[in-house]
Amino acid sequence: MDTLPVTEARMQAEIEALRAQYPETQDLYREVCVLLFFRYGLTPTANKLYQLVRKGSMSAPAEALARFWETLREKSRVRIEHPDLPQKLQGAAGEMVSALWQQAQAAAQDSLVQLRDEARAAVVAAEGLAQSAGARADAAEAALGTARDELRATGEKLTELQSELARAQGEVAAQQRQVDAAAVQRQELQAALNAAQESFTRELEQQRATARAIEERHAGEMKRVLLDVDRERGNAGKLQKEVEQMRRETAGQAEAHRRELLDRQQQLDAMRQRNGELEGRAAELLEQRDLQARELEAMRQRMEAAIPRRASSARAAPRGPAKKASKPAP
Numbered sequence: 481m482d483t484l485p486v487t488e489a490r491m492q493a494e495i496e497a498l499r500a501q502y503p504e505t506q507d508l509y510r511e512v513c514v515l516l517f518f519r520y521g522l523t524p525t526a527n528k529l530y531q532l533v534r535k536g537s538m539s540a541p542a543e544a545l546a547r548f549w550e551t552l553r554e555k556s557r558v559r560i561e562h563p564d565l566p567q568k569l570q571g572a573a574g575e576m577v578s579a580l581w582q583q584a585q586a587a588a589q590d591s592l593v594q595l596r597d598e599a600r601a602a603v604v605a606a607e608g609l610a611q612s613a614g615a616r617a618d619a620a621e622a623a624l625g626t627a628r629d630e631l632r633a634t635g636e637k638l639t640e641l642q643s644e645l646a647r648a649q650g651e652v653a654a655q656q657r658q659v660d661a662a663a664v665q666r667q668e669l670q671a672a673l674n675a676a677q678e679s680f681t682r683e684l685e686q687q688r689a690t691a692r693a694i695e696e697r698h699a700g701e702m703k704r705v706l707l708d709v710d711r712e713r714g715n716a717g718k719l720q721k722e723v724e725q726m727r728r729e730t731a732g733q734a735e736a737h738r739r740e741l742l743d744r745q746q747q748l749d750a751m752r753q754r755n756g757e758l759e760g761r762a763a764e765l766l767e768q769r770d771l772q773a774r775e776l777e778a779m780r781q782r783m784e785a786a787i788p789r790r791a792s793s794a795r796a797a798p799r800g801p802a803k804k805a806s807k808p809a810p
Contacts, residue, residue, distance in 0.1 A: 491520060495532055505536040509544030517552075524548070576609050666755070673751050673758055680744055680765060687737055688772060694733065695779055701726065702783075706790065723787045730783065734776050741769050 495512055502508040509529055516522040529541035705719060745766060752759050 513548040
């Protein structure tokens, strides 16, 4: 089983030696033809020669092979029309040529009569083999024509497949460009949404700070109102008007804040439609907005509930003894 690799290695080594001896391309191919045919019993072909030598163009081994067969036909007087013969025919032709060469060498040492007789016998045998080889060559030529037709059909099919592959690659490239453009657009939308969220967060914090300031101001004003009620119970009507004005201002501010929050909600809804992946975050912001609105509403209700109680206390205070000095409320 290891004979073939060893033979290939020895063959390649001998070809390398011939490469150094014959720098000319045609001479090198000719010597490789002789090596394959006479030493290893292999029929040289253009493809085989080019695979072993790898020098020059593909026409160089074909030209050298043609010259080799022409020289061999002249020396052996056997017509070998096609180098790509079947394996059995290759062996028969090689044995025939070897026998002819051995007979020719033996005939050179014998008498002229014996040489002529053996030559005639060899010619008859060679003609028979040549006829057989011609028939086999014709069969091989027919098979080669069929193979060429199949190869041509395969080439046409391959061309069609290559065209389809190029078209598919173009479509894939176009789709990839669309995906890249969509990714860039998504990044831009994400950046816009992030900016809007940051802006909304800042404004929400400002509104919370404003609400806290309003609540603190109202708390301070309520303290001052209580002190004024304690000091000036007779000014309850005026105080009631101021409280009502304050309540209306607070309600107006709360309504303005509510409209602003509604506007922000509409903006968030529009952005949420363009990018569904951020709906969770938008929902969380809406919950914070609703919580702020409820806090403002609760604060307004507390103020509205506190104002009537303070006003009732202010109206009930003068009903006591008129001569008794009023004491400040604890």
